[in-house]
Amino acid sequence: MASWVLSECGLRPLPRVYPQSRTGLTSKTTDLLKLTPPVSKSYNLGSSIKVSGWSGQRNWALNVAVPVSVPVIEKEDKERESVKGVNEHEGELFDPSAPPPFKLADIRAAIPKHCWVKNPWRSMSYVVRDVAVVFGLAVAAAYFNNWAVWPLYWFAQGTMFWALFVLGHDCGHGSFSNNPKLNSVVGHLLHSAILVPYHGWRISHRTHHQNHGHVENDESWQPLSEKIYKSLDIVTRTLRFTLPFPMLAYPVYLWSRSPGKKGSHFHPDSDLFAPNERKYVITSTACWTAMAAMIACLSFVMGPVQMLKLYGIPYWIFVMWLDLATYLHHHGHDEKLPWYRGKEWSYLRGGLTTLDRDYGWINNIHHDIGTHVIHHLFPQIPHYHLVEATEAAKPVLGKYYREPKKSGPLPFYLLGTLLRSMRQDHYVSDAGDILYYQTDPKLYGPDKTE
16 A cells, blocks of 8 residues: 545655656556545545545545555655644645644643733833833934934834834733723723724724634735636736735725725724624724824924924834734745635634744834734733743644744845735635635736746
């Protein structure tokens, strides 16, 4: 008996044991088996084939009778990597779309109990620190008022606006404290200051976490279906996948959501919200409007150019940080990651397709938001415990956790990752329950998509 693997590209031999091409078999057995990649786990392989492996996996180990004996290479067992806690059976390869052999409770049990404790005093200390830095940078920039200083100020202040957003984001998840009123007050102050409608965004972000990895139901940077993608005009399609325009998308998303979806984060009657959430949305929209009015008044007092330098440009740097981080926490891995729909989706499987990212010096500044996998699975954990919780969970996650590439002091390497993903990850098929991004070769031309 010889083991064969049915992969995304068809029936192929295990590495080094059988040297045939991935495109087919040279044995006479190929005349008996005419197989194509399965669309879902309901695909019928035939009664004459014995199928083994985890239920629901897309990589199937097939025991096929062959007329010749094949020598076993002794080094095979040593060179084949064992997937700790995932696939330990002989002949199985890791499939990121397969249901994991552990449960959410197993990950939770591995995380130390103190990681779940929310300390409001510690949380407020980060708020005081960040607000002090924001005002200090603004005062320093206004004092020097020098074009050698302004670019440094814009990057630093935009990054601090992003840090304020992350703290408000913790308020929205309830990981800031156990006091809902404190979370709401701090969340409104922080998010309104950077023109984010706190409750409107909080509710839609909750939807994102509850449906992460689901093609239709996810709320943030989910794939476009092939039908929606092809319905977009060429200008919209090009702008969506051409830098820097996708990195300026957040304000547009707040007003009109993503292509194929309707509603606004500012309108209480939007289908984003339940009827009993109208009052929350109205409150947040009123706070947002008050901040916008304050900026307009300051523009008259200080002059529009000065307000542009002090607030306007840092705001757009913040927007780029937000779009960059939220996109790369769900896209751009070296190997394509699955998206799901229908019965294949689960909260755990969707969460395991998220990615951690290393931001170098900025990890501490923006409160370790790069530890995104554990945050997605357990958003109740305060940001200051995420690193420890992630380390504790790694032995359980095995290869379902993808170690992030280490960054230098500043994460410039992420720009290359972003560019590559934008050129390759365009849409997913309208059919099937386990999906991978496909590339439109006509979007940039064949010479630019390689």
